[in-house]
């Protein structure tokens with residue numbers, strides 16, 4: 001039988017009859033892959049049964065039940081644990097530690113866990129389990145890629161938690177397409193979703209991320225699953241961050257921080273200490289700021305290096321910070337603080353491999369740049385908190401008290417905050433709280449010494 005061919009965008013699932021270089025819906029390049037058009041099965045006469053309707057109030061007695069992974073960082077990102085009957089997708093770059101995370105969670109979950117792997121043999125799993133100290137009677141391992149057999153096993157053994165590692169290797173045999181295609185991923189995921197609902201178990205699906213930093217078919221899967229988590233980290237750092245991109249049962253602001261060691265992932269309970277640990281004592285272009293990730297304050301070092309540019313266009317490089325935001329702040333510094341930065345190369349780095357999108361770090365970014373540019377040190381007992389507006393004004397930020405408390409806890413003595421910060425701060429005598437109205441005033445304070 002000859003198959004018809006269609007082209008599917010591996011990012012958003014858009015289908016086309018001819019190959020396209022750029023997807024017209026999600027604007028990504030080179031995402032089209034060839035897939036077979038699934039043959040329509042002959043329509044059978046369907047018998048309709050009376051549909052069942054329920055009232056919202058009548059379901060109130062079945063309150064959501066959560067299964068704790070007992071890894072605090074993981075539970076926090078999930079919003080308090082895995083909700084039974086839900087499907088969670090964990091995406092991440094190859095080798096980032098997805099299998100490690102789910103295996104460690106399997107060990108700590110106090111329910112029956114079925115670990116289905118299509119990527120590794122039982123022996124390979126055992127080697128990893130031994131390294132991680134995972135040794136539990138409650139975990140059963142299955143090496144299988146055929147979805148029908150996996151669902152059969154779930155129905156037979158009734159595990160409360162199922163882990164599928166990974167969705168790209170799982171396939172439904174009655175589809176013509178090969179494993180990993182958008183059609184297969186979509187069909188397998190929605191079937192798993194139905195199984196989770198029917199058996200009232202929680203299913204964790206591991207998904208690989210394409211080189212563009214997306215889970216293959218993310219847009220397609222995002223709608224189907226309840227929760228999408230992203231496990232990320234810089235290759236050169238041992239820190240790993242778990243973020244929620246979508247969560248039907250919790251906030252998407254929370255992050256979980258882990259450290260990858262030989263014996264597996266360790267929770268980082270006090271991230272500030274780690275992100276500040278490699279801070280060199282007194283150098284120009286280095287300042288500390290307090291950012292809020294989820295509900296937790298994290299102190300981190302902002303580093304800037306400003307050098308004269310000898311040819312044409314000066315370079316601007318931002319690591320862990322939005323490039324456009326950096327351009328705006330440079331323009332503000334030029335106009336409002338009279339720093340001649342247009343002929344300077346500017347390199348900005350959030351130390352420790354963190355990525356910060358919060359405007360509350362603006363003030364620190366500006367001061368780090370000004371410090372490097374003017375070759376003046378900002379004393380290392382300063383913490384700078386504030387958003388910088390286009391007029392050079394320093395604006396109020398949220399959770400100012402939490403940030404101040406964290407700075408005090410870590411022994412900082414001088415805390416610079418926006419002038420109109422609201423809140424009552426309980427301060428010890430030794431702490432100097434400095435309020436500032438605009439960037440020029442701030443630079444005068446911090447660069448004075």
Ligand SMILES: Nc1ncnc2c1ncn2[C@@H]1O[C@H](COP(=O)(O)OP(=O)(O)OP(=O)(O)O)[C@@H](O)[C@H]1O
Nearest residue numbers: 092093094095096097098099100101260261262263
């Ligand atoms: N002996 C070891 N000592 C320290 N770290 C190790 C050791 N073995 C593995 N690792 C870490 O574990 C990571 C691999 O973890 P894991 O297999 O869980 O990743 P993954 O995201 O599931 O990868 P894949 O995409 O291949 O499935 C490695 O990149 C490495 O950082």
Ligand SMILES: [Mg+2]
Nearest residue numbers: 098099119165
């Ligand atoms: Mg893996």
